[in-house]
Amino acid sequence: MQTRILTAITLMLGMAGIAAAHERAVEFPKTEEGKVILAADLHTHTVFSDGEVWPSIRVKEARKDGLQMLAVTEHLEHQPHKEDIPHPDRNRSYEVATEALEAGDGRELFVINGAEVTRGQPHGHINAVFLDDANALLTDSPRAAIEAANEQGAFVFLNHPNWVPQQPDGIARLSDYHRELIADGLLHGIEVANGTLDGHSEHALEIALGEGLTVLGTSDIHGLVDWTHDAGNGGHRPMTLVIAETRSPEAMKTALLNGDTVAWNYDDLLGKAENVEKVVKACLSLSVSSYPDESAVLPVDIVNNCPLNFTLQNTSRVTFQNTSDVVRIERDDHFTVHARTGERVAEVSLDFSVLNTQTGFRENLDISLSADVPR
Numbered sequence: 304m305q306t307r308i309l310t311a312i313t314l315m316l317g318m319a320g321i322a323a324a325h326e327r328a329v330e331f332p333k334t335e336e337g338k339v340i341l342a343a344d345l346h347t348h349t350v351f352s353d354g355e356v357w358p359s360i361r362v363k364e365a366r367k368d369g370l371q372m373l374a375v376t377e378h379l380e381h382q383p384h385k386e387d388i389p390h391p392d393r394n395r396s397y398e399v400a401t402e403a404l405e406a407g408d409g410r411e412l413f414v415i416n417g418a419e420v421t422r423g424q425p426h427g428h429i430n431a432v433f434l435d436d437a438n439a440l441l442t443d444s445p446r447a448a449i450e451a452a453n454e455q456g457a458f459v460f461l462n463h464p465n466w467v468p469q470q471p472d473g474i475a476r477l478s479d480y481h482r483e484l485i486a487d488g489l490l491h492g493i494e495v496a497n498g499t500l501d502g503h504s505e506h507a508l509e510i511a512l513g514e515g516l517t518v519l520g521t522s523d524i525h526g527l528v529d530w531t532h533d534a535g536n537g538g539h540r541p542m543t544l545v546i547a548e549t550r551s552p553e554a555m556k557t558a559l560l561n562g563d564t565v566a567w568n569y570d571d572l573l574g575k576a577e578n579v580e581k582v583v584k585a586c587l588s589l590s591v592s593s594y595p596d597e598s599a600v601l602p603v604d605i606v607n608n609c610p611l612n613f614t615l616q617n618t619s620r621v622t623f624q625n626t627s628d629v630v631r632i633e634r635d636d637h638f639t640v641h642a643r644t645g646e647r648v649a650e651v652s653l654d655f656s657v658l659n660t661q662t663g664f665r666e667n668l669d670i671s672l673s674a675d676v677p678r
């Protein structure tokens with residue numbers, strides 16, 4: 304009996320501990336089709352290039368943030384700490400990160416090997432992740448580095464294409480060199496959000512949609528996530544939401560190569576409309592109780608099961624008794640609108656433009672939410 308009580312107390316304390324540790328952690332519900340929505344950060348740095356922390360800190364941050372996948376992507380060419388930290392083996396950062404994982408909680412977080420091929424224009428900065436051996440990318444020719452990455456089956460993407468030193472007007476553009484890489488199947492994705500350099504690019508989103516590139520959000524973190532993004536206080540690093548069949552590195556890689564992603568930056572969700580819709584419909588639902596006596600004004604609870612705030616513009620025929628057409632639903636919260644349905648209906652359906660989404664250049668996702676009205 305004593306042991307049982309102790310076990311129960313230990314379990315409860317353990318659960319409380321987990322709840323506290325996961326308060327800031329991102330967690331998304333499954334999609335309507337039953338796919339999992341998993342958070343990935345595929346662009347980070349440590350002292351093995353120009354970052355300010357040891358790789359184990361990246362792993363600990365990722366665990367706190369509830370990431371499912373983390374890539375360490377050191378600059379191959381830019382090595383400002385090399386006098387203090389000689390770096391002959393370019394897989395070392397990944398190895399150190401992996402060792403930190405084994406000392407911690409194991410399989411909840413997948414750490415993958417990567418590198419940032421860092422050259423001037425027209426190449427710019429290109430990341431390769433899911434590498435077997437980053438040393439093979441140390442070549443004179445940048446194109447040869449990208450080919451070597453592809454020979455290893457890497458997922459390759461263009462970084463911060465709107466970075467002002469490369470594009471003074473802040474407008475993302477592809478070079479002819481990039482177009483050749485895409486035509487040859489060597490470049491698979493593009494950052495539309497980067498936490499370190501000029502965060503948000505609807506032009507990059509337009510390029511992604513036009514060229515069939517996977518949409519990515521990354522932190523490109525060099526310092527600490529908490530200091531840069533106020534993580535733990537409601538902030539979060541920009542990241543990529545990967546819509547995968549299962550919770551495994553293989554399924555996530557398949558989804559990345561298929562373009563089944565949404566970039567998440569602040570409260571903004573950016574991506575192909577069909578992908579953004581999957582995430583939004585996983586997050587939002589209506590919960591309805593019956594009409595109050597004699598009334599044709601129906602209380603409709605809009606429920607948000609996700610760790611981001613939604614801003615909706617009502618585009619339905621019906622208007623609301625208690626609020627304007629712009630409705631904000633806080634993260635993991637709900638908001639009740641009182642819908643003037645005209646007559647008592649058996650099913651309520653509300654149309655919204657989701658203002659915190661981008662599905663094209665200056666385009667928002669339109670959705671319809673519905674629920675049966677109990678008698």
Ligand SMILES: [Zn+2]
Nearest residue numbers: 419428462463
């Ligand atoms: Zn870069």
Ligand SMILES: [Zn+2]
Nearest residue numbers: 346348419523
């Ligand atoms: Zn970088």
